[in-house]
Amino acid sequence: MERKQNHGLTLRHQSRFKRIRENYELYLLILFPVAYFVIFKYWPMYGVQIAFKDFSASKGIWGSPWTGFENFQRFFESYNFWNIIGNTVYLSLLNLVIAFPIPILVAVMLNQLRQEKLKRFIQTTIYAPYFISTVVLVGMMFVFLSPSSGLVNIVIQLFGGKPILFMGESEWFRPLYILSTIWQETGFASVIYLAALAGIDPHLHEAAVVDGASKWQRIRHIDIPGIAPTIVVLFILAVGNLMNVGFEKAFLMQGDLNVDVSEIIPTYVYKIGIQRAQYSFSAAIGLFNAVINLVLLIMVNRAAKKISGNGLF
């Protein structure tokens, strides 16, 4: 009995070894990307421990003394903690509530167009801004919204209004952030929904037409349920990224006048960490952000699984 087992074990080992030896070239290939990931992805994860240390460059990551949660405590107690958290959460929630559904709406409407050429033209047009860089996007906002020469203010003045300092006034930061996101990303985001819509069985629509269903009824009862799984997956991903509102745009749109609403965790980490070289403190803020994100992702994934049966993992 024992013998047999041993025999089986060695055979399996042999075949394993053989399988590795046969494909040794593939292991050599994958060695390079693995090394890349170890250095550029895993090493920074190891470096996260400086959030719990008093890092000094001369002592290195390993040699710097532990401080426990001191850096986190300092952040929680800092005078602008609630302001920064509030700005981050508010901006991303606005983004989620307003910018997330619009690509779905656009995709469903586009899907109703019968003329293929027109459909393709609109799709191509609205996709284009995705290839414009954030610097150019924010630059365009400055140009269009300039109080002296911007088109928007010229129009406002034509109608007898007073020019508005859009890029300076705090109350305009959030609307402009969201609107520019919609402008830039709707076309790109609608691609996935269009693909999902194209995957719906056309027989369903034919049957519904025979039964006298209107376009609106078909959207409600066929299209929307048909793409619901895709919506759920993308929604989970969006919530999982809730705290990762883009550094680039907020940073570029930020000025002295709107800093009270535009200071979000990533811009704050940049200022404290890179500009003022307080590495441990800003690493702690970054880690705090990442942990909230991960918890959100897990929570919403679990909720989505319970409600709709669809989850990411």
Next chain:
Amino acid sequence: MLARKTKSDIVFDIANYAFLGFFTIMILYPLYFIVIASVSDPDRIFTGDVWLWPSGLTFDGYRRIFNDPAIWIGYRNSILYAAVSAVISTVLVIMAAYPVSRKDFLGRNAFMTFFVITLFFNGGIIPTYLLIKQLHLIDTMWAVVLPSAVDAFLIIIAKTFFQELPGELREAAAIDGCRNIKYLLSIVLPLSKPIIAVLVLFAVVRQWNGFFDALIYLNDGDKFPLQLVLRNILIQSQPSGNLVNDIDTLLAKQRVTELIKFGVIIVAALPLLILYPFLQRFFVKGVMVGSVKG
């Protein structure tokens, strides 16, 4: 399908055309306006005369832009970074994705997990910055090119593609004595042009449009990519001396600066917008492989 339209369908169609038409114009008009404004007299823009056609045609903005060394340096650097990044990214992603796409590759799930974990966890800005500093890459091209070159998302896309290649191909090649590396180079890669195009384009677009890595890792103006040069002109309104220093009055300077802004927006966006019809096709493919099946 029967062309039977109810009243509500007609109302729906009208609403739909109105909605999509409005949305398309909202997207297209700003782009169009920048084009006409870049060749219009700034004074006419200030008075609101320019909104449908260019007015007071002038190429002064472009003349200044093309005579500015900072913009050319930015262009050169961006092209260099995009090219290097595309090569590194594509080669490494294929090296990772091809083995894990093979069912007979022992440990494929472990390797895949190793890669995918990085989508959910990462060290964050500061530990990454310290790593680059430790490696003495600050103020070198490699700081801009390396950290963001490979992403597990790209590996997922490439792996999905390789998995769809017919397994019989490899069996036939193996019978003819074709070993792994030779098989990859002479059979798989020629069949993989679409995925190689996707990987190259993702890398090029990311490098061309990105500025974050350059912002934190580069101090030397000669190494700045185009986006950092643009940031100074567009957002900080500090066109480099050469662009406006021949003008005496402040007011005229401001006018020309506005003109230059329109021009550089075009100059910066043009390469990708020219490539765009081609880009779009491959991006749609890449995004769909990665997200729907991923």
